[in-house]
Structure formats: structure tokens, C-alpha cells
Amino acid sequence: MDIRKLEAFCKVFELRSFSKAGQELFLSQPTISSHISHLEDELGVLLFDRLGKRTVPTQPADLLYRTAKELFQSLDDVQSEIHMLRDKVVGELQIGGSTIPANLILPRLISGFMRMHPGVTFSVDVSDTLEILKRVHNGDLSLGLVGSKPDLPGLASSLLMEDDMVVVASPALAKSLDGENGTPLESVLSLPWIMREKGSGTRKSLEDALDACGGLRNLNVVSHVGSTTAVIECVLAGVGVSATSQLAVQRYVESGDLVLLDVPELRKRRRFYLTYLSDRKLYPAMRAFLAYVENARETLPQQLMPGRKTSSGSASIRLVEANSA
């Protein structure tokens, strides 16, 4: 099924003539004959009834003609799309991220970027860090957003954003504590806790933090749940407290639906990285997105966490007071 032969076939179909098709395609009539009969051999059917001087397409020819035309159309289309891709900020960017960046950082980046470049679309994959890195490495993804610095050869990475793991509670639960001057670690640990499942990065962070402050892991765990969303819903419902990404709960803290408990011992900084294949040829869409992210790193943190303007310095800001007043 050669393209040239299909072209010849289409012309014959349209002109009902081998010789006229030859003229239009600047080919000789015997060449057209040969193309058609090759196609007929290959398909095992007659494509044209040769009725003396007239040439009439058969039923299979009808079918073949339609798909051949579609085929030429999509070949034309893909060529012009590729030229666009080369010259303009358009096309699809395939981005992968682990849970926090894919769910909480990317959407805001995409939203801002799409306002500037409406021709760019995104496909976002959420997966674990290792999978993301593998897929960036083999080119399935053009960009990865992950929670740890990758060390695969060929992968460049830069710091995208910092986030703190914080302890949250419903306002009702928080009130039962004396919110005076920071919350004592012991009273927080004795509260009912909602815990992430084994394997969760957030759980790992919490366990590290607990280990760091004396190896005590005897939390009063009342529930294990499998996602950040589920954790938040549980805390909102007053099931207990939990430690989770500040980015994830920021909205609720601002609206007063949740309050942060200031437990310096459990505050743990997490860093998110943007990673991509260095040495790769950059097309306009990708180049523009990288530039946008580079710029957003400076301006976005304020947007993303308005309550943290001064937080980068000391880790023990009295957020509880600010919101439970």
C-alpha cells in the first residue's frame, strides 16, 4: 500500500481515466496502469471495471477512495501542525507529577500559562516519583514535577517550590487545646490522628519527624486513609488531626474551616523539583513553559501561600492565633 500508488488510484477514481490521471500527476499512462494493478493484486479485488473505453470504479474502490482521501488529509494536517509546533508556542505538553505537585502546583501554573498561550494544551499524569522520572528520562513526558531531586544521568532539575508539612485540625478540636504559646508536642500527639497509608510520602515525612524528636511513634491513630483529599475530609469532619502538605490545606485555613496547630517539632520542609532531559532540543511551547515556570517561582509563592509571607525565615510562626481568633 504505497502512498504514490494510492495517489494514482485516487486520481483515476476522480477522473475515471488512467491516461487523464497520468497527465494530472505528470506520470505516463502505463505507470498508472501498473500502480493500479499492483494495488489490485495486493488487495485481491478489482478496483476498476474496464468497460472498453470507459473506466468505472468498483464497490471496493469506493471504500478505498474514502479512506485514502482521509489519509491524505491527515498527512497534510500533521505536516502543518508540525510546522506550527516548530514556529509557534502551540501543541501539547506532557507533564507528569507526583501527588502534591500534580494536584496542587501544576493546576495554577497551567492556568496562568494558558492565559498567555491559549494554543498550548496539557496532558498531566499523576504517578509516583520513580515512575515519573523514568518517563521523563525516556521521553514519554517532557517535564516532571517531583518531590525529590532526581539523580538519573541526563536529567536536569531545578527547585520549583518549597512546602511545609503542617498539623491541621478542625476549629472545634483546636479550641480544646490551649492555643496560647505554641502547642505542646505531647498534647498534640495524644489527640486522635488520621494517618496516610504505608508508602505515602507524607507519612514518611511524618515518621521521620517523629523519629527526629525522640523516636516516639505511639500516636493515637483512629483512621488510615489513602489520599490527601480523604485526610482533609476526615479532619474537616472532626475525626481527628493530621499532618499534611500546607499547600493542600491552605484554602481551608484561609477560610477558617481548618486551623493549623503550631508544632515546631513536626513542621517539616519538603522541596519540589522540576526535571527534564537536558540536551534536548526545546520547541517553542516547552521553552515558553520553562520560562514561565522560572518566572513564576519568583512571583507565585506569594499567590500560593499568602499566609506565609514571612515564614521562610523561622519555622515557628503562630499561625494558630492568626486563624482561630
Add this chain to the structure above:
Amino acid sequence: MDIRKLEAFCKVFELRSFSKAGQELFLSQPTISSHISHLEDELGVLLFDRLGKRTVPTQPADLLYRTAKELFQSLDDVQSEIHMLRDKVVGELQIGGSTIPANLILPRLISGFMRMHPGVTFSVDVSDTLEILKRVHNGDLSLGLVGSKPDLPGLASSLLMEDDMVVVASPALAKSLDGENGTPLESVLSLPWIMREKGSGTRKSLEDALDACGGLRNLNVVSHVGSTTAVIECVLAGVGVSATSQLAVQRYVESGDLVLLDVPELRKRRRFYLTYLSDRKLYPAMRAFLAYVENARETLPQQLMPGRKTSSGSASIRLVEANSA
């Protein structure tokens, strides 16, 4: 944009390796290299970033890969569809008909045929006889149903069905006539008439009939309308009487909504013909449909016109009595 080159490209895309692609396609690595660089030249973009030992597709490659896969899929599909066409009673039949056969005969034929052969679909074109014949002749249509015997060379034709032009009136209007022993021509002609537009085959038939019985054309025409449907609606509404195809009014006559006026002088037989290119290779679907029609010619007339069981002999059956009783 050669198919073989696209195949090579897809394999490289999937395997991320020129040499592995070569192995799977039983081609040498340099051949793959050459194919890819030809495509890159043709498209004006890099398709793979050659990162030392690793090969990573670029953004345009992504786009090309998707359309190439679709393309191969539709090529596969069309091949198997063509094989089906060759071996089974499936596929689309393109049939054209002038108004009466396309609207009144074909639907019943199709309906019966599709019950036997659900794999066959139809595309029906309604047009004037000349256009239909032209398109059957050049192979656009596989079958034509027309109101006159074609004499184009290469076109075979066979009688499909006979139909009578009859005069119809609303029951109310009919009652005003003495329906005793046939309706006298003069009293019918003096009724208000609904006439088809110039160029209509039905109008031509009526004028011929009027000419034949004495050249009198001084009808009391109260309305000219452009379609059989409009004629029927006008008669139903009591605007006047009209002469039209018996096939078209049969339903209404049976239900009693219209009555036939027995005017032997205006009864005019019309013949409809089925036509197709002789010498054409017949595929199963077409062969089956022709056989079905051949058979239906014997059995269908009774279905189509139950009131005419004995009508083929004499032209002056007292249909008025039968329905206005």
C-alpha cells in the same frame, strides 16, 4: 512521506532505538537512520534527540507518531473491509432514484432487504432521471430507479414496477359527484384542480392524457404545487382534486382519507425501471440486492397495492365505490 519510512519511524519511537527498530523490521540500522533523516528533512524538524547512546523522541515526533498509528490502523481496516466486501453480503449500496421510486418504492425494498442482510447499508439519492442515469453510467451510483427506459450504451435495465396515475379527491368532494357508474370526464374536469409545477413527470403524464382525449386543457386550476406530498396535503385539505401516482396515495385511499375518482380517460400507466451498468463486476451485496428486487417484483406488487389485485387487466375498476361505501 513514505509508508515504509513511517513504519520505521514508529518502531524507533516505540523502541527508542534505531538498531532495535531495524532488528524488529528486518532492516539494517543504517537503513533506519536514512529513513528517519529523510523524514526529518521532509518535515523540517528533528524527530529524535540523539542523546549519546539514548534516543528520545521530540515533540513533533509525538504528534507524527499518533497520526501514523491512526493511518496504519485505517489502512488495516480498509483492507479487511474490502475483503469482507468481496466475500460477504456487506457494504454500502449507492442507489439513486427519481421522486416516485426513491420515495415510494425504494424504502419498502430496502426495509425488506435489510432484514435479510443487516450488513448492507444504503445511500439513496433523489434526483431527476437524467442526472440519475448519468451517475449510474459513470459509476457514482451502483443502481438507478427511474421512470423511463434508459438508452445509454452500457446501461442494462429491467422493469421494476408499474404504477397508474389516478385522480384523487377528499371524501367530501367526492360525495358531491354522483359516484354511480364511473365519473364522467366533464364533471371531473370542472372541479377545482391542484396541479404540479412545470417540468414534473406527473404533470407531463396528465397533460399527455388530456391531449389524448381531445386536446382540452382548460382545467379549473386553483393551485400549483411543487411536490407529490404537497399535492396530497392539498387534496386532503379539500382544496381540490389532482392526478398523481397511485403508489403515493394508496395509504390514504385504504384509510379512507382520500378516494379515487374512476376516470378511465385520465388513468395513465407509468413504468419504473431498474438500471445498472451491464458488464460490471458484481460484488455480493449488489448481487444479493438485484436478486432480491427480481424476486420482489413478483411478490411486492400485492403488498404495495392490495387494492389492485386484479387491476393489471382492465383499467376501469370501480375503486370509488369500494372506498366511499
Add this chain to the structure above:
DNA sequence: TAAAAATACTCCATAGGTATTTTAT
């Protein structure tokens, strides 16, 4: 007889091969 497609043949462009070099790990 003329017009269209098929056949016979010739030629060369290019798909594809082998051998080798280059490049990066």
C-alpha cells in the same frame, strides 16, 4: 478508425545492504 488500457522492454533512482567511522558512556 480512434481512443483507451495492457503489455513489453529499458533505465535509473532509491531502498536497502555491508563496512567503517564517529560519538558518548
Add this chain to the structure above:
DNA sequence: ATAAAATACCTATGGAGTATTTTTA
């Protein structure tokens, strides 16, 4: 040192041509 792609060069299949024959309107 090794593995992968690029380069150089060669071969031969088949795409395309010209000349001619066959077919049918």
C-alpha cells in the same frame, strides 16, 4: 571499551519511461 548512530559506498528492486499491441466503441 563498548554500544549506538552516522557516514561512505555498493547493489538491485521496482518506479517510471518509451514503444507497441490489444480492445472496443
